[in-house]
Amino acid sequence: MNEIVTDIANSLSLPRWKVESAVELLEEGKTIPFIARYRKEKTGELNEIQLREISDALEYAKKLRSRKEEVLRIIEEKGKLTEELKAAINDAKNLQLVEDLYLPFKSKKKTRADKAREKGLQPLADFLKTSRIKDETFIVTFVNTEQEIFQIEEALEGARDILAEEFSLEISVRERLRNQLKEKGTIRSSHSDKQDEREVYRDYYDFSQPISRLAAHQIMALFRGEREEILSLKLELPFDILPSLRDSIGWKEYLAYYEELVEASSDSYSRLLMPSIEREVRNMIREEAEGRAIHVFARNLRHLFLQPPLGEKVVMGIDPGYRTGCKVAVIGKDGSLLYHDVIYPTPPQNDYINSSMKVVQAIKTLEVELISIGNGTGSRETEVFVSRLIKEHKLPVKYMIVTESGASVYSASKVAIEEFPNEDVTTRGAISIARRVQDPMAEYVKIPPEAIGVGMYQHDVNQSELKKTLDREVESVVNLVGVSLNTASEHLLKYISGLNSRAALNIVKHRAENGGFRNRKELLKVSGLGPKAFEQAAGFCRIINGSEALDGTSVHPESYEIARVILKSAGFNPEELFTRKEEVSAKLDGIDLDAFSKDKGFNPITVREVVGMLKKPGLDPREELEKPILRTDVLSMEDLSTGMELEGTVRNVVDFGAFVDIGVKQDGLIHKSKMGRRVRDPLEVLSVGQIVKVRVLEVDTKRMRIGLELLSNASST
Incomplete structure (x- = not known):
């Protein structure tokens, strides 16, 4: 453990004594929120982010140690563990190197190289890669009819198979190709024969980009397109790396059989080495992109949970819909259900009169103070209905739009059934939409974090890693509050x-x-x-x-x-x-x-x-955070014009920008290039729930797109 602590301290540039104290507390089973708040004197005031980094590094170190022990055991059981190999595995600083060292000993199907070795051609392969003098007499000795080697060329072919496999297993070769592919390689995508009906992947039909410059959302989109068989992907190097790879292991031109080595390495590169390294690099960039996607999701979730509660108010929740109507639920100041019904103010029925009678009566009788409207299907039409109602009847209420992500998951859950056993799923959904206004955290915590859509590509990432990260974020927020x-x-x-x-x-x-x-x-x-x-x-x-x-x-x-x-x-x-x-x-x-x-x-x-x-x-x-925007009126995209300045609520933050609710049906996009300064990560500028001032740059009613610019005097949380 001492060595692990030292390695963690060095990698995170933290004093060793702080890391040692943190590791000791973590090993005792203390949680990160507890250590961060109540053990500052012991850790030298390490914050929650630093403690998470230490915890993650500790988990990785344990995983690395466990894998080393497993690999050493397997190789030893095969009778092939040397002291040199054992030392190399024990000294490995990452899992990739351990896997590279283990690769030659993995159980696999019999290869062409294995068959050549069985025919006794290993000495010939060793001779070809070291000899500076040609010796045809020596090569002839490997012609052996019993082994079905009838000609010199057949012996050389078998030796080349051995050399090709050895080349592909050389750690230095694999590491060099892996690094070069990741740092200087290019990913190329093309449109397959499968039709992309909605043209979701149109930007990637003929796409080429250096791997090092790919954004996480691009990587996720490319791999999803490939998984759906709409895109074909290939990783490439823009130069011939083979000569330098041969040179790095001593396969040089002065060797007598250099031509054989060139042929063996070329075969290795196309048949064994590049396919293997391409898979590894694809996995690496996918995992990094998933990690970024999970990070974005976690940050957005945190800010969603930290939305200021509007407290003890009588709230009407409306879960919008079309054919099946809008579900209405009124909850008391304590969150209890006071009233529920279904209204049909939206197409196809457009029953304004009966719907308005029910809603107005409920508002007046139950003294409703606020209306909470879900942002799903029919939200726009429902908002227009509510706005009209407030004006015509001079109602002393305001409304707000809330995300209904996860409402359907909650409404069918065991938790919801226990809370409201006599209500159907639609009513429970409306109740959840209403309660999210009173205390967002208390309501969202009932929903699996991964079911709350405040990120990108959450269904494409490692689900266990996503759940672990989001649970940790929820734990952090709940304990903060x-x-x-x-x-x-x-x-x-x-x-x-x-x-x-x-x-x-x-x-x-x-x-x-x-x-x-x-x-x-x-x-x-x-x-x-x-x-x-x-x-x-x-x-x-x-x-x-x-x-x-x-x-x-x-x-x-x-x-x-x-x-x-x-x-x-x-x-x-x-x-x-x-x-x-x-x-x-x-x-x-x-x-x-x-x-x-x-x-x-x-x-x-x-x-x-x-x-x-x-x-x-x-x-x-x-x-201490800014309260959400409450509205009485509604805008349409037709009301917007270039240069108009508005106030809005950030609904989602992604790598390329942020989506903002400005009171029309379609959220507007503030691209990161329109945030007032050079921005690498929009999460550093904006957060979910933040109230911002924006300027309209573009309105595209045909494509339902609104381009926004963040004003310099935007508020922050």
């Missing part, structure tokens, strides 16, 4: 540090049987939740108006003593944290934390963190 221990659902609680699905369910059961928790310590009374789980979970679980005021803050119980001493020195008690917030915060600002820490013998890092938590008791970080 924290939960109310007495109201959080089991779906939220299971993501809290130290808890799992069973512990979360037991907390909810304990709450139902014994009433609400009065303090954090009562978590230890929950079945199956011991001291280790309590240590990690307690700080992220809040109790407002309980028996211990500090339970309403992010301060961990292990630091309560420090918190009380800090508050006492400022002239306050814990109970005043919520009644005199501004006074407490101002007084704490005046404390010399370094001097205080030294005087009291406390760790200055811990003191600084505790003071920060005491200044913002019960803070939901989402409250």
